[in-house]
Amino acid sequence: MSNFPIQKFESQATPFYYYDMELLHKTLDAVKAAAPDANFHVHYAIKANANPLIISEIAKAGLGVDCVSEGEIRAALKAGFPASKIVFAGVGKGDNEIDYALDNNIDCFNAESLPELQLIQEMAANKCKVANVALRVNPNIDAHTHHYITTGLEENKFGIALEMLRDAVDFCLKNPNLRLVGLHFHIGSQITVTEPFKVLCDRINALITEYKALGVEFSSINVGGGLGIDYDNPDGNPIPDFKAYFDTFRDNLHLDATQQVHFELGRSIVGQCGSLITKVRYVKDGVKKKFVIVDAGMTDLIRPALYQAHHVIQNITSSSTEEEEYDVVGPICESSDCFGVDEKLPLTKRGDLLAIRSAGAYGEIMASQYNCRALPGSVAH
Numbered sequence: 001m002s003n004f005p006i007q008k009f010e011s012q013a014t015p016f017y018y019y020d021m022e023l024l025h026k027t028l029d030a031v032k033a034a035a036p037d038a039n040f041h042v043h044y045a046i047k048a049n050a051n052p053l054i055i056s057e058i059a060k061a062g063l064g065v066d067c068v069s070e071g072e073i074r075a076a077l078k079a080g081f082p083a084s085k086i087v088f089a090g091v092g093k094g095d096n097e098i099d100y101a102l103d104n105n106i107d108c109f110n111a112e113s114l115p116e117l118q119l120i121q122e123m124a125a126n127k128c129k130v131a132n133v134a135l136r137v138n139p140n141i142d143a144h145t146h147h148y149i150t151t152g153l154e155e156n157k158f159g160i161a162l163e164m165l166r167d168a169v170d171f172c173l174k175n176p177n178l179r180l181v182g183l184h185f186h187i188g189s190q191i192t193v194t195e196p197f198k199v200l201c202d203r204i205n206a207l208i209t210e211y212k213a214l215g216v217e218f219s220s221i222n223v224g225g226g227l228g229i230d231y232d233n234p235d236g237n238p239i240p241d242f243k244a245y246f247d248t249f250r251d252n253l254h255l256d257a258t259q260q261v262h263f264e265l266g267r268s269i270v271g272q273c274g275s276l277i278t279k280v281r282y283v284k285d286g287v288k289k290k291f292v293i294v295d296a297g298m299t300d301l302i303r304p305a306l307y308q309a310h311h312v313i314q315n316i317t318s319s320s321t322e323e324e325e326y327d328v329v330g331p332i333c334e335s336s337d338c339f340g341v342d343e344k345l346p347l348t349k350r351g352d353l354l355a356i357r358s359a360g361a362y363g364e365i366m367a368s369q370y371n372c373r374a375l376p377g378s379v380a381h
């Protein structure tokens with residue numbers, strides 16, 4: 001069992017997110033040590049977790065940042081990320097958001113359509129600026145992950161279809177307020193096998209060759225994020241195998257010495273350092289089951305309800321050596337408000353604290369106030 005600083009939790013209202021800062025720092029050290037070459041640049045996908053305590057540490061570690069809204073750009077700047085390391089992605093960027101990004105001289109727009117390029121050109125021209133642009137390509141690759149977090153298939157809304165890329169490239173080359181710096185890809189999230197990344201490399205190589213023949217060179221290739229974490233074994237496998245991940249790209253991408261590779265990792269950086277800590281309100285007997293009813297719900301961690309995700313659950317205060325099977329459920333008026341079915345836990349009673357593990361990514365940031373509930377707090381230690 002992982003060691004939680006339970007004394008620090010006593011005065012904290014539940015539910016709350018606990019962030020293990022030592023693990024965050026170890027993960028950041030690991031990702032930096034694993035990036036094999038000076039032309040490999042790691043950005044943090046801030047959508048995974050924008051808690052100021054977390055992002056200021058990531059900024060200090062020197063990573064760049066991938067943002068998808070004005071709010072995220074503001075949070076990134078406030079946390080200390082330099083504008084020169086901010087890329088702005090997103091399928092539906094608003095006029096006000098593009099305006100804000102241009103005013104703050106962010107590094108690059110990852111553009112997803114021709115109408116978006118037209119708008120960036122127009123707004124940059126009005127400000128007499130030249131915007132760096134990378135074109136997000138939909139490479140039509142099956143990432144073999146949950147269909148809600150697959151993004152690189154033809155039927156997904158993301159990116160410019162391969163067939164339409166030529167028009168977007170031509171548009172950038174013709175318009176003086178756009179500087180085409182590269183291509184951007186992202187095929188999905190929680191990818192735990194290397195095959196989809198290899199297929200992505202093949203697609204990228206083919207595109208680089210195709211456009212080189214037309215006299216178009218891309219100085220930057222952004223391969224997105226997607227590296228998965230071990231939800232089943234957070235203590236045995238707390239830090240993802242960044243080396244194997246980067247090696248896949250180093251071995252399979254055919255780049256020349258001047259081309260830069262960007263990564264946008266979210267979950268793999270912050271996923272394992274966070275746990276949702278919740279208090280047991282009642283232990284209730286059902287006809288066939290025993291329910292542990294906790295004070296956290298799908299409003300605090302929506303992943304189980306939305307993606308049928310399973311997070312390891314631990315009772316961190318029970319000293320019982322006897323075990324029992326429980327369904328661990330929240331207090332919200334939805335049947336999907338359930339964290340685990342037939343969970344084996346030590347004998348559990350009212351007042352015990354449970355830790356719902358591997359919740360550092362897409363946990364706190366996706367919290368809502370449904371049922372007029374308060375948002376969860378956070379403790380970093």
Ligand code: LLP
Nearest residue numbers: 045186189190225226227264265266267362
């Ligand atoms: N880059 C782009 C363009 C993205 O859309 C995403 C995630 C990332 C990078 C970071 O991907 P990561 O390294 O974290 O896999 N809420 C879902 C995950 C949604 C991912 C959205 N895009 C979940 O809880 O599983």
